[in-house]
Amino acid sequence: MSRPWWHTAVIYQIYPRSFQDTNGDGIGDLPGITSRLDHLVDLGVDALWISPFYPSPMADFGYDVADYTDVDPMFGTLDDFDDLLAAAHDRSLRVIIDWVPNHSSDQHPWFRESRSSRHDPKRDWYVWADPAPDGGPPNNWQSVFGGPAWEWDEATGQYYLHSFLREQPDLNWRNPEVEQTMFDTVRFWMDRGVDGLRIDVAHFIMKDPAMRDNPPADVEPTEFKSLGEYDRQDHIHDKGHPDVHEVFRRLRVLLDGYDGERFAVGEIHVFDWAEWVRYYGEADELHMPFNFSLLFAPWDAAEIRSRVDAMEAVLPSWAWPNHVLGNHDEVRLIDRYGGPERARAAAILLLTLRGTPTIYYGEEIGMRQADIPLDRQQDPWGLQVPGQGRDGCRTPMQWGDPFTDSEPWLPMMDEPTVAGQRTDPDSLLSFYRRLLTLRRTLPDLQTGDYRSIDGPDGVYLFRRGESVVVAINFTDEDRRIDLDGEVRFSTDPELEAVSAEGVVLGPDAGVIVVT
Ligand code: NOJ
Numbered sequence: 001m002s003r004p005w006w007h008t009a010v011i012y013q014i015y016p017r018s019f020q021d022t023n024g025d026g027i028g029d030l031p032g033i034t035s036r037l038d039h040l041v042d043l044g045v046d047a048l049w050i051s052p053f054y055p056s057p058m059a060d061f062g063y064d065v066a067d068y069t070d071v072d073p074m075f076g077t078l079d080d081f082d083d084l085l086a087a088a089h090d091r092s093l094r095v096i097i098d099w100v101p102n103h104s105s106d107q108h109p110w111f112r113e114s115r116s117s118r119h120d121p122k123r124d125w126y127v128w129a130d131p132a133p134d135g136g137p138p139n140n141w142q143s144v145f146g147g148p149a150w151e152w153d154e155a156t157g158q159y160y161l162h163s164f165l166r167e168q169p170d171l172n173w174r175n176p177e178v179e180q181t182m183f184d185t186v187r188f189w190m191d192r193g194v195d196g197l198r199i200d201v202a203h204f205i206m207k208d209p210a211m212r213d214n215p216p217a218d219v220e221p222t223e224f225k226s227l228g229e230y231d232r233q234d235h236i237h238d239k240g241h242p243d244v245h246e247v248f249r250r251l252r253v254l255l256d257g258y259d260g261e262r263f264a265v266g267e268i269h270v271f272d273w274a275e276w277v278r279y280y281g282e283a284d285e286l287h288m289p290f291n292f293s294l295l296f297a298p299w300d301a302a303e304i305r306s307r308v309d310a311m312e313a314v315l316p317s318w319a320w321p322n323h324v325l326g327n328h329d330e331v332r333l334i335d336r337y338g339g340p341e342r343a344r345a346a347a348i349l350l351l352t353l354r355g356t357p358t359i360y361y362g363e364e365i366g367m368r369q370a371d372i373p374l375d376r377q378q379d380p381w382g383l384q385v386p387g388q389g390r391d392g393c394r395t396p397m398q399w400g401d402p403f404t405d406s407e408p409w410l411p412m413m414d415e416p417t418v419a420g421q422r423t424d425p426d427s428l429l430s431f432y433r434r435l436l437t438l439r440r441t442l443p444d445l446q447t448g449d450y451r452s453i454d455g456p457d458g459v460y461l462f463r464r465g466e467s468v469v470v471a472i473n474f475t476d477e478d479r480r481i482d483l484d485g486e487v488r489f490s491t492d493p494e495l496e497a498v499s500a501e502g503v504v505l506g507p508d509a510g511v512i513v514v515t
């Protein structure tokens with residue numbers, strides 16, 4: 001069976017502000033990414049996803065888009081983008097861009113027009129509503145970033161909806177002109193040769209048309225939630241309305257109208273598997289919704305196994321899974337999972353489970369969560385809700401040679417670095433490289449079936465296809481496994497090329513066994 005490229009691809013996420021600066025303003029840019037593409041080739045990934053680089057007032061660092069079909073001068077020009085795309089394609093790297101359909105910037109000309117008068121033809125391009133009888137917001141919806149999701153507009157006497165910052169008004173996807181125009185922005189990039197889209201908060205675009213209040217949450221906050229007003233509600237009306245699926249079916253027709261190779265992955269924070277899997281449609285919606293279930297998993301074999309098994313169980317046979325262990329919104333992986341000793345085991349997990357993995361830049365060298373002093377903090381979420389700031393995972397890439405020749409936009413750490421790890425065979429970078437090479441040499445690691453196996457307490461054991469078994473010890477004690485086969489790869493080089501019979505896995509150790 002011939003498979004689409006994104007089944008076997010490993011995606012690498014780049015936060016463009018933090019990858020490489022080329023013009024000395026302390027902020028990464030598109031020519032900077034181009035200049036660093038060989039690192040991706042050397043690492044052995046297949047695709048890059050670049051967080052937004054569109055013109056933007058940067059209230060949410062580019063997730064507030066003021067023009068969907070251009071490049072912010074801070075990041076370069078459209079020509080720079082075309083150069084980047086060509087340079088990536090020359091290296092057989094696919095390019096995925098970030099598409100932000102739920103909201104634009106409040107500085108987007110569409111919103112400026114919409115806001116100018118109740119009778120403006122673009123009024124209905126955004127979600128406007130009259131005040132409640134008491135003059136307050138139309139309903140109880142909250143902004144993810146804190147406070148009510150409604151902003152009063154004095155001049156026109158109505159509220160507008162912003163599910164995120166007030167500088168990010170929600171577009172009204174129930175207006176066919178909005179869909180048509182936003183789909184045109186997708187065509188703009190697809191025509192340039194972009195390989196795929198990462199769709200920002202994809203499930204948010206459709207809300208309850210009657211805009212009913214959300215009921216109170218009847219569950220205790222889980223590890224996905226920090227307790228704030230937002231988390232006290234059950235978000236059944238302010239996002240994820242079933243009509244969203246029709247939009248994605250139409251988007252899929254648009255993408256399939258190219259060459260059948262254009263891909264869409266949705267950022268969908270839905271943790272009810274039955275609801276989550278609906279975003280695949282009948283193979284006619286998104287190619288995949290991101291699977292965030294391991295992001296917040298405790299470092300516990302049984303818990304991780306049960307999440308992976310649950311996801312595998314809910315997928316139709318044709319649907320392709322994926323796994324995410326980190327991104328620009330979450331605490332760096334090794335700090336989230338409990339320390340650098342776990343980085344290698346986490347890499348084995350991410351790169352040997354069935355499905356498309358996404359690596360967040362810097363994970364391959366073990367970049368840590370940075371502690372950013374208050375006076376250097378930039379993330380509006382953190383400035384609005386203390387503790388929620390995401391700057392710590394967005395610090396500049398540590399190349400070992402300069403990221404910039406001026407002051408970087410966020411403080412950066414000196415260690416570890418790419419240069420320091422490149423030629424060291426025992427480094428984390430070499431470990432990632434070897435693991436990615438193995439993934440390409442063992443087809444079962446890319447496409448083999450997944451089946452979990454009972455093993456010693458605290459060890460997650462699973463089979464990939466007929467030939468591969470993976471074992472990871474999530475405990476802080478030794479665990480012995482007995483398998484028929486040879487250890488082909490391990491967190492502990494001494495275990496490699498030995499029989500997997502009676503192998504002892506130390507704390508946080510993992511092995512890939514070929515049977
Ligand atoms: C999700 C993005 O990942 C995050 O960085 C952004 O702030 C929100 N969507 C709003 O666009």
Ligand code: CA
Binds near residue numbers: 023025026029074
């Ligand atoms: Ca720059």
